[in-house]
Amino acid sequence: MAPESKDGYVHIERAHHIATISFFHPQSNSLPAALLQQLAFSIEEEGENIDSHVIILRSAGEKVFCAGASFTELLAIETEEQGVAFFSGFARVINAMRTCPKLIIARIQGKCVGGGVGLAAAADYAIAVEGAQVKLSELAVGIGPFVVGPAVERKMGTSAFTQLAIDAAMWRPADWARRKGLYAELHNDMAGMDDSITRLATSLAASNPQAMQELKKVFWKGTEDWDTLLPERAAISGRLVLSSYTKAFIKKFKEQQS
Incomplete structure (x- = not known):
């Protein structure tokens, strides 16, 4: 594991045909632009790694x-171009996950907010542990879950996505997320979650890569327009993040945290 730093990290470990991509940021594993870029690149890199x-x-x-x-980077955005560039980072990560020819298992050991739900x-x-609550907080911030919305709606359905997007201040329990399809499995503790992840990853590592690649194409059929859709959604968020409402909300939030 890479050492902790004030700027966070994205790190890759490879063993037995399993690539583990880990990310960290001291502010609750939030994702600034640099980490989004590294995360997308790492997913793309492992997608091309035949091992x-x-x-x-x-x-x-x-x-x-x-x-x-x-929030630190959101508050620093001063132009629409900067806003679009920032939210395009989330678009690139989601599209990298979508187009990656390898199956991706997500280890959800805690709460997911906004882009984390994406x-x-x-x-x-996704394999999660009890306590892995979810919340799409974007509307409360003054924007909306525009970039992550297609991924959330695809996985959970329009009704569940609508509930999360509208009631942006409410935490939904992990069992709700499992019942709505976001989590494939929910475990009582971290040990059980990690055992299941190891079991599944080991099984898939021994499976036919070509078969899994073809299967993933089937899973994601109908999302080919996301290459243009998600950047278009990023443009909406990039414009809204400049609103006085959003600036005031983030400033107040950061003052409460300090």
Whole structure:
């Protein structure tokens, strides 16, 4: 595992045809632009690595899988171009997960917020632990889950996506997320979750890579327009993040955290 740093990291470990991509950020595993770029690149890299048959996506720590966008960077955005560039980072990560020819298992060891829900939804198989609550907080921030929305809606259905998007302040329990299809499995503790991830990853690592690649194409059929759709959605968020409402919300939130 890579050492912790104030800027966070994305790290890849490879063993027995399993590639484990880990990310960390000291602010609840939030994702600034640099980490989004590294994460997308790592997924793309492992997609092309013939020695990697399956990918595990995980984050460091225990309480939070991913807090979504970095509020520090959101507050620093001053132009629409900067906003579009930032949210395009999430679009690239989700599209990288979608087009990666390897099956991706997400290890959800804690809460998912905003873009974190998008990562869980873009995984091919998410295994979580009790306590891995979910929330799409974007509307409360003054924007909306535009970029991650297609992935969440595809995985959970329009009704569940609508509930998450509208009631942006409410945490939904992990069992709700499992029943709605976001999580394929839900375990009582971390040990049970990790045992199941190891079992599945080991089984897939021994499977035919070509068969899994073809199967993934079937899973994601109908999403070919996401190459243009997600950047278009990023443009909406990039414009809204400049609103006085969003600036005031983030500033107040950061003051409460300090």
